[in-house]
Structure formats: C-alpha cells, structure tokens
Amino acid sequence: MATIETTDLTKEYPGGVLAVDSLDLRVEEGEIFGFLGPNGAGKSTTINMLLGYVSPTDGRATVLGDDVREDFATTRSRIGVLPDGYSLYDRLTAREHLEWVIRTKDADDDPDAILEQVGIADAADRRTGGFSKGMSQRLAFGMALVGDPDLLVLDEPSSGLDPTGKQEMRATIREIAKAGTTVFFSSHILPEVEAVCDRVGIMSDGNPVAVDSIDALREGLDGVAHIDLTLESVPDDLGLERLNGVEGVSIDGTKVSVDCRHTAVKADVVRHVDERATITDLVSEDASLEDLFNSYTGETSDDERQAAEVMA
Numbered sequence: 477m478a479t480i481e482t483t484d485l486t487k488e489y490p491g492g493v494l495a496v497d498s499l500d501l502r503v504e505e506g507e508i509f510g511f512l513g514p515n516g517a518g519k520s521t522t523i524n525m526l527l528g529y530v531s532p533t534d535g536r537a538t539v540l541g542d543d544v545r546e547d548f549a550t551t552r553s554r555i556g557v558l559p560d561g562y563s564l565y566d567r568l569t570a571r572e573h574l575e576w577v578i579r580t581k582d583a584d585d586d587p588d589a590i591l592e593q594v595g596i597a598d599a600a601d602r603r604t605g606g607f608s609k610g611m612s613q614r615l616a617f618g619m620a621l622v623g624d625p626d627l628l629v630l631d632e633p634s635s636g637l638d639p640t641g642k643q644e645m646r647a648t649i650r651e652i653a654k655a656g657t658t659v660f661f662s663s664h665i666l667p668e669v670e671a672v673c674d675r676v677g678i679m680s681d682g683n684p685v686a687v688d689s690i691d692a693l694r695e696g697l698d699g700v701a702h703i704d705l706t707l708e709s710v711p712d713d714l715g716l717e718r719l720n721g722v723e724g725v726s727i728d729g730t731k732v733s734v735d736c737r738h739t740a741v742k743a744d745v746v747r748h749v750d751e752r753a754t755i756t757d758l759v760s761e762d763a764s765l766e767d768l769f770n771s772y773t774g775e776t777s778d779d780e781r782q783a784a785e786v787m788a
C-alpha cells in the first residue's frame with residue numbers, strides 16, 4: 477500500500493487561484509520523497525491537503541490508507557510534521573516541549589532519548605527562549621519524531637542548521653526511512669534534497685511537471701551532461717561533432733569541453749578521443765538537481781541570473 481496516493485487532487489482557492497491542478501502522486505512506504513517547486517507552485521497547499529487541514533476542491537488523496545476528507549484525526553496522530561515557520565514556547569524547556577507532544581500524541585517515548593537523537597541533550601533543561609535557530613530546528617525535528625510516526629512530513633527541515641547538523645539530520649532521516657517510515661521532504665535547498673531523497677516531484681504553477689528519481693530525470697532531459705578533457709595535444713580533426721549525442725564542442729588550448737545529450741554519451745566521447753589523442757585529465761559533470769529544477773520549471777539559476785545582469 478502506498479503511504480500517499482493522490483488522484484486528480486485539485487485545490488482552487490476562492491477568487492479563482494488554482495493552487496494545485498490535478499495532482500497524481502504515489503509515495504511508497506519507506507521512501508524518502510522530495511517535493512520541490514518555485515514559490516507559489518502549490519507545495520504548502522498540497523501538504524496541507526495531505527494533512528487534512530485544507531480540503532480539496534476536486535480529486536482524491538489517501539494518506540496511510542485513509543481519505544483526507546474523512547475523519548482524519550487518528551491518521552494525523554501517525555504523522556510527524558516539521559512545519560516551516562513553527563514556533564516554540566519561549567518559557568518551556570526543550571524537555572517540556574517533548575513531554576507536551578508525547579502527552580498530546582499519547583506516546584511513550586523517552587524525551588531524553590529524542591533529545592540525544594537530535595543532538596541537544598545538553599540543553600534539555602534550558603528554556604527555548606534562548607535557543608539559536610539551529611537548536612530550535614533540532615528540537616522541532618525531535619518533536620516531529622515523537623510516537624515513531626509512519627509518515628514524516630518535513631518542510632525546509634535543514635533551515636538554520638550548520639553543516640554538522642545537516643549531516644546528522646540526513647543520517648537520522650535515512651535511519652528512520654530504513655525502519656519503514658515514509659519521509660515527505662519539501663525544500664528549496666536542492667543539494668539537501670539531492671543528498672537524501674530517493675525520488676522527487678517537481679511542481680510548477682500547481683502542476684506536477686516531473687516525478688521520478690533524480691537519475692531518471694537526468695536521463696530524460698536533453699543536454700544535461702558535460703565533460704572536460706585535457707589532451708597532450710589536440711589533433712586537427714578530432715571529429716567529436718560527428719559523434720551521436722554530442723551537442724556542442726569547444727576547444728581552448730589543450731582543453732576540450734563537450735556538452736552531451738545524456739550521461740551515457742560521455743563514455744563514447746572518452747573512447748572516441750582516446751583513440752585519437754592522449755588524455756591527461758578528465759572532469760565529468762552531470763546536471764545537478766538545480767539544473768533539472770530550472771529546466772522543468774523554467775527558473776533561472778543564480779549563475780545565469782548574474783551572467784544576464786553582467787550582459788545587460
């Protein structure tokens with residue numbers, strides 16, 4: 477059984493804003509699923525529908541086997557949520573926050589074990605009013621873990637975390653997913669998504685424009701692989717332009733840069749050049765999740781934006 481399944485899921489807000497338009501999505505048990513899209517793409521609306529907070533205007537969504545339009549309270553108690561922009565109670569300590577969630581969820585977790593798991597055990601008895609952003613985020617993550625949820629919904633989970641905190645959170649997420657919890661991970665920090673997610677769904681203007689593993693999305697896009705070769709000397713007729721799947725070749729001194737239609741073409745390029753010249757160095761680059769995101773949503777990367785500003 478899929479943990480999340482939506483069919484034609486649609487939300488139109490009063491005033492005619494079509495926030496989510498016929499979303500079909502299936503997220504399997506134990507999967508770490510990245511949910512991406514530019515501002516206003518419909519991610520929060522989708523998440524709120526999956527949590528039963530916003531009612532769909534059309535279509536259907538089931539979470540953990542239950543319809544989100546039915547009585548959803550029991551199902552919701554099996555979901556751990558780390559919302560974007562949550563707030564803590566300044567006067568309560570970290571342990572008191574966890575005790576409160578444990579009581580609310582009727583769970584039997586040990587608050588100290590959770591504090592240990594999220595790396596703030598030494599701040600257990602401190603009021604959260606003095607917490608740094610990263611400490612607050614760790615605590616909010618810990619609160620989402622209470623009750624060993626079957627589904628974990630994380631909205632910008634690494635916000636405010638230092639590199640160690642990010643790595644620790646990633647490791648915890650992988651561990652939890654391995655034990656069977658499904659993780660629905662929404663973030664604008666694409667390298668984080670790339671590092672942890674099995675598959676991603678990309679939304680644009682309320683529409684799902686791509687749903688697949690990152691590798692499969694790479695394979696599906698044209699012109700996404702790049703390889704730089706340094707040669708002892710470049711032969712007059714290298715002939716790379718004639719190779720199937722090569723989209724562009726530029727030569728600068730002894731460096732040959734090749735744009736390929738897809739990843740597999742890079743091996744052909746290396747074989748072709750190796751038969752005609754001596755390769756002294758090689759740098760291979762696949763499209764990052766950011767490149768894929770930009771292709772699917774029509775967004776411009778920071779680098780491209782800067783280049784355009786310089787040209788203007």
Ligand SMILES: Nc1ncnc2c1ncn2[C@@H]1O[C@H](COP(=O)(O)OP(=O)(O)OP(=O)(O)O)[C@@H](O)[C@H]1O
Nearest residue numbers: 489490493495513514515516517518519520521522
């Ligand atoms: N309560 C609401 N009433 C009317 N329109 C809304 C409401 N909430 C969201 N919208 C609109 O629905 C669209 C999708 O918004 P949503 O918040 O779901 O996007 P998002 O992908 O989560 O964006 P962000 O990345 O900026 O958080 C936007 O056009 C937004 O203005």
